[in-house]
Amino acid sequence: MVLAGVLLKLGGYGFFRFSSFLNIPLIKRGYLTRMGVVGGLVRCFLCMRQFDLKAFVAYSSICHMGFGLGGLYSFSH
Numbered sequence: 001m002v003l004a005g006v007l008l009k010l011g012g013y014g015f016f017r018f019s020s021f022l023n024i025p026l027i028k029r030g031y032l033t034r035m036g037v038v039g040g041l042v043r044c045f046l047c048m049r050q051f052d053l054k055a056f057v058a059y060s061s062i063c064h065m066g067f068g069l070g071g072l073y074s075f076s077h
Contacts, residue, residue: 010067014071032073040066 043063050056 008061012065012072013067015069017028029073033070036066036071036073038066040064040070 012057040063043059043066047056047063050059
């Protein structure tokens with residue numbers, strides 16, 4: 001469970017470091033921001049229905065990364 005959380009956060013940090021090399025157009029940034037937030041919300045609703053602790057931790061890590069992705073592609077402080 002810890003490994004899944006660490007790898008997801010490491011992947012988010014990799015997106016952050018290489019986002020300057022990607023040169024994503026402004027229109028696609030809005031799409032990626034919305035996709036990250038909506039995906040995070042869907043995973044949050046899935047977390048509410050979990051009875052298994054491992055699945056709960058996995059879904060909550062993915063939910064957190066969805067919101068991190070949305071914040072990363074908003075490019076604001």
